[in-house]
Amino acid sequence: MTFSYTLVLALLLLFPGLCAFAGLRSGERTDFLAPRPEKPNSTGTLFVVVSGTIAGHLAGAVLFDLQAIWCRSTGLCVPVAFDPNIYRVLLGMGHPAGAPTDGAIAWWIFFLGALGVLTGWAFARASRTAAFKRNFDPVEFGWLDPAVQAVKAGRSVIVAYVVTKTSHDGASIAFEGIVDRLALDDDQKVAMIVLSQVDRFTVTIESKGGIRRRNGGGRPIAQMQLAASEIANIAFEVLTAPPETRV
Template sequence: MAFSYSLFLALLLLFPGFCFWAGWRVGQWTDFLSPAPDEPNSTFTLFMIVFGTLFGHLLGTAFFAVQGVWCRITDWCFVTGFDPNIYRALLRGTAGASAVPDLAFEVWLFSMLLIGASTGVFAHWISRREAVHAKADPITFGWLAPAVAAVKRGDSFVVAYVLTKTSHDGISVAYEGTVQQIALDGDQSIKLVVLNDVDRFLVRISDAGLVRLETEATPISQLQITAAEIANVALEVVQASAEDLAAVQHLDK
């Protein structure tokens, strides 16, 4: 597809929306969980981009409106040989572009960059607000939302028991450790789990159920397990005691 002014203009106008979406996604990331990627043709993603585009342009037009009022009532403005308002320049189209100084294009594109960056920063900030992520987390994290909420409060941690596909004569290898990071796929299934302070043990499948077999092994400081190696995962949210929280806060100081 040949590049054209119309394509450039469409991407330029959508730029704040993409910045809003990027800021929102970055704001959703936590030290505990990486959210699932957006599904192709996701209506929610489309809504976020359109909403971000409208909000970004409202922010930009409000800035230029305030700038115009400020310049009329004060002397703290620079006089330029062109109109710095990019929206007025876009409405005028390419007519008379040859008469516009080179600096105008620099200022216009820089203005749109600032509008997009401001929109992304706002999206990142609002996605971190408790009132917002309390509503958005169940959509983003699904079944893991309660665990994510507990970890975000800072008074809980998650212990994972991972049964692997490595087995021999009915005995499987399993791991137990504190969850450092979990990543989800598009179906909100665990595709990656990172554990700290990991204990290894064996599990025998018998008529009576699962039997845990303890083994003599040195704990592993950190372990990464991918979905290809995971047979099953059990998560347990553990709430830390008030004494432990006070000790951690004292160390942070």
């Protein structure tokens, strides 16, 4: 595969947008909920990449404009043999004409790399703000958002009751434990769940329609993982510790 100059230049120019997407994903990651993988050709991913690219290059152009104002007003800038403003060079308005110097190439690549890193950092910080979470958490977590917000607020845990597809003589094996990690699929169904301090029990539907629970013996399981293919049903309960009273 041969890489053309146009492809390399396009990747360099898109680098701030790719960093913005990576920063956004890392910033919204939580210890409780595993983020869903992005769909191939996702319009949401494309929107973040394009928005990050525009925001990053806008910030870069503003920095060069501020630098020009500083140079004109103070005269403290040091002249160099190339135009440091890569946007002016790309638009064909830079100097000098002809082949760029080694220093020019190093500076332009360094600038685009630093711009990408700063854009990713800015998007990661923005994704952790209360305003961002207030607007995007309900979209991301859907029906699970109230429970997620309770855990984020502290002093709350989520207990899951998981009925598995493993059964014998009408009794299904089930587990009860504190939710350590949860993953949702594209339809906001539980794709994977990790429980800690897990108790075992069985659930039986009696002939008259009642449900009978029989607790299992043995010490609680320290941690276990269940995939969607093993889960028949699941229920959640949010437990909040009472506020501390001062004496």
